[in-house]
Amino acid sequence: MRILGINALFHDPAAALVVDGRTVAAAEEERFSRRKHGKRPVPFSAWELPEKAAAWCLKRAGLRPEDLDAVAYSFDPSLARPAVDMRLDDPWDHVRLTYARQAPAFLATALPGLDPRRVRFVAHHMAHAASAAFAARDARDARCSSVLVLDGRGESASHLAARRVGDRLEPLHAQRLPHSLGLVYEELTEHLGFLRSSDEFKVMALASYGRPRLLGELRRYVYSTGDGGFHARGVAWAELCPARAADEPWTQEHADMAASAQAVLEEVLLDLVRWLHGRTHDSLLTMAGGVALNCVANSRIAAEGPFDRVWVQPAAGDAGTALGGAMYLAAAGGDEPAPMPGADLGREWTDAELGAFLKTAAVPFERPADIAVTVAEALAGNGIVAWFQGRSEYGPRALGHRSLLAHPGHAGNLERLNDVKGREQFRPVAPMVLAERAEKIFRGPLPSPYMLFVHEVAPAWRERIPAVVHVDGTARIQTVDPAAEPLMSRVLEEFERLTGLPVVVNTSLNTAGRPMVDDPRDALECFGSTPVDLLAIGPYAVRRAELFAGGGEGRTR
Numbered sequence: 237m238r239i240l241g242i243n244a245l246f247h248d249p250a251a252a253l254v255v256d257g258r259t260v261a262a263a264e265e266e267r268f269s270r271r272k273h274g275k276r277p278v279p280f281s282a283w284e285l286p287e288k289a290a291a292w293c294l295k296r297a298g299l300r301p302e303d304l305d306a307v308a309y310s311f312d313p314s315l316a317r318p319a320v321d322m323r324l325d326d327p328w329d330h331v332r333l334t335y336a337r338q339a340p341a342f343l344a345t346a347l348p349g350l351d352p353r354r355v356r357f358v359a360h361h362m363a364h365a366a367s368a369a370f371a372a373r374d375a376r377d378a379r380c381s382s383v384l385v386l387d388g389r390g391e392s393a394s395h396l397a398a399r400r401v402g403d404r405l406e407p408l409h410a411q412r413l414p415h416s417l418g419l420v421y422e423e424l425t426e427h428l429g430f431l432r433s434s435d436e437f438k439v440m441a442l443a444s445y446g447r448p449r450l451l452g453e454l455r456r457y458v459y460s461t462g463d464g465g466f467h468a469r470g471v472a473w474a475e476l477c478p479a480r481a482a483d484e485p486w487t488q489e490h491a492d493m494a495a496s497a498q499a500v501l502e503e504v505l506l507d508l509v510r511w512l513h514g515r516t517h518d519s520l521l522t523m524a525g526g527v528a529l530n531c532v533a534n535s536r537i538a539a540e541g542p543f544d545r546v547w548v549q550p551a552a553g554d555a556g557t558a559l560g561g562a563m564y565l566a567a568a569g570g571d572e573p574a575p576m577p578g579a580d581l582g583r584e585w586t587d588a589e590l591g592a593f594l595k596t597a598a599v600p601f602e603r604p605a606d607i608a609v610t611v612a613e614a615l616a617g618n619g620i621v622a623w624f625q626g627r628s629e630y631g632p633r634a635l636g637h638r639s640l641l642a643h644p645g646h647a648g649n650l651e652r653l654n655d656v657k658g659r660e661q662f663r664p665v666a667p668m669v670l671a672e673r674a675e676k677i678f679r680g681p682l683p684s685p686y687m688l689f690v691h692e693v694a695p696a697w698r699e700r701i702p703a704v705v706h707v708d709g710t711a712r713i714q715t716v717d718p719a720a721e722p723l724m725s726r727v728l729e730e731f732e733r734l735t736g737l738p739v740v741v742n743t744s745l746n747t748a749g750r751p752m753v754d755d756p757r758d759a760l761e762c763f764g765s766t767p768v769d770l771l772a773i774g775p776y777a778v779r780r781a782e783l784f785a786g787g788g789e790g791r792t793r
Contacts, residue, residue, distance in 0.1 A: 241562030308561030360390030367560025388418035429480035446491030551631035582628030612730035619769035
C-alpha cells in the first residue's frame with residue numbers, strides 16, 4: 237500500500253510517505269515555508285496543510301496523488317468533545333473541529349487528483365503510538381512492546397498507555413482532558429516568559445540552574461492517581477513564582493520553579509511507566525508525544541524505570557504523527573510496518589546539484605580531496621563549521637546532517653555558539669561521539685543516536701570537553717555509528733587524531749526563532765549572516781575568509 241501521512245491540526249505540520257510498510261520520506265512544513273513550527277497552534281490556523289512537504293514526499297517516490305491508496309490524517313474529529321465539555325479555555329475550538337471535519341476536501345484541493353474518500357482519520361494518540369511502536373529499531377522485542385504517549389492534547393485525552401502485539405496496538409488507559417502534563421508544562425513556559433508550544437525545552441534547560449524547592453507545592457496540583465492516569469491542572473503559577481516578561485532576565489526564583497516542575501513531571505512519568513510495566517511485563521518501552529522530547533525525564537525513566545530498554549521516536553512531537561498515522565493504516569491494511577531507517581528522511585541534493593548551486597550563487601568554493609579531513613582541520617583550529625550533508629532530519633534535533641560543529645575543548649565555545657545563534661546563554665550544546673568511544677566518557681543509555689537522553693559526563697572528561705558539559709555535569713549526546721554515518725565518523729576520527737578528543741560540538745544549523753536549514757539556499761543565507769568559518773556543503777568547502785575577500789569561480793584542489 238502507498239500511504240501518505242498528514243499532521244496539520246495543531247502545530248508542526250508534516251507529511252510522511254510509507255510504501256509497502258517502509259518509510260520512504262518524511263518532512264516538516266517549516267523546512268519549506270521557513271516558519272518555525274509551521275504555524276502557531278491556534279484554531280484559526282487548523283486549515284493550513286503541509287502542502288509543500290506532502291508534494292515533496294510524493295515527488296521523492298515518483299507518485300501522484302491519484303496513486304495513493306490512503307491518506308492518514310492524524311486527528312479524528314468524531315472522537316472529540318467540545319472544549320467546554322472538557323473544561324478547556326478555548327472558546328474557538330469549534331473552529332478547529334470544523335476544519336478537521338473538512339480535511340478530506342482541503343487535502344483534495346491541495347493535492348489535485350486525490351480522491352477525498354481515501355482520506356482516513358486516525359486518532360491522534362494512536363498515530364503517536366504507532367510512530368513509536370512500529371518505528372522502533374529493537375528487532376528482538378519490537379513486535380511485543382509497551383507504548384507511552386504524552387502531549388498537550390489530542391481529541392479528548394492527553395495521554396495513552398498501550399501495547400503493541402504483532403501489528404496491532406491495544407489501548408490500555410488514556411487520561412482524559414482537562415488533565416494534561418503537556419499543557420501544565422506549556423503554561424509554565426508562558427509564565428516564565430518563553431513562547432508557549434515552542435520553547436518548552438528552554439524550561440528544561442533552565443531547570444538545571446535551580447533547586448526543586450517548590451516541589452511540595454506542585455504536588456498539590458500534579459500527581460499520579462495510581463490507576464495509570466494522573467491529575468494535572470489548576471496550578472496557581474503566580475502564587476508560586478513571579479511571572480517573567482520575555483525581555484527580562486531570569487532569576488533564581490524562575491530557575492527554582494522550572495526545577496520543581498521538571499521534578500514533579502519526572503515523578504509522575506515514573507509512576508506511569510511502572511503502572512504500564514505492571515500490566516504488560518514487556519522489556520521494551522517505546523515513547524512518543526511532545527513530553528517524550530524531555531530528555532532529562534527520559535533518562536530517569538531509563539535509569540529508574542522497570543523496562544530494560546527505552547526507545548523514543550526522534551520526531552516525538554506532533555510532526556511524528558504524520559509518520560505514525562501512515563504506519564497505523566499500513567498495519568491495518570495488512571502491510572508489516574518496518575522500523576524507520578533513521579531520522580534522515582528529508583530532502584537531499586547530488587554533488588552536481590550542489591556544485592551548480594554554488595556557481596550560480598557566485599561564491600568562492602573548493603572541492604578538497606576529503607571534506608571530512610578539511611572539516612576536522614578547521615575544527616582543530618577552533619573554527620566553527622556549518623555542516624550540510626545528505627538528507628535533512630525529521631524532528632527537532634540536528635543529528636549530523638544540518639549542524640553547526642565546533643571544538644569541545646574550549647569552554648568559550650558555548651558562549652560563542654549561543655552568540656552565533658542569537659539565543660540565551662543558559663542553553664547547552666551537545667556532543668557527538670563515535671558509538672564505540674561513548675561508554676568511557678558518558679554514563680547513560682547507549683547507544684543514543686537521536687539526542688533524546690542526557691548522560692553524566694565522566695569527571696575525568698569534564699575539563700577536557702567543557703563546551704558540551706551542562707551546569708549539572710550532564711550532556712545530551714549523539715552517538716555516531718560508522719555504518720550509518722560514515723562521513724561524520726571520519727570527521728570524528730580525524731578530529732581525535734589531531735586533538736586527542738573523540739568528541740565534537742553539535743548544535744542545529746539555524747539561528748534563534750528560525751527552522752533548521754534545509755536546502756542549499758538556507759545554508760548559504762545562514763552562513764553568510766553569522767560568524768561561521770567554514771561551510772561544508774556536500775563535498776565542497778566555502779570559507780568565510782574567501783567569501784568576504786571577493787568573488788571567484790569554484791575550484792578543486
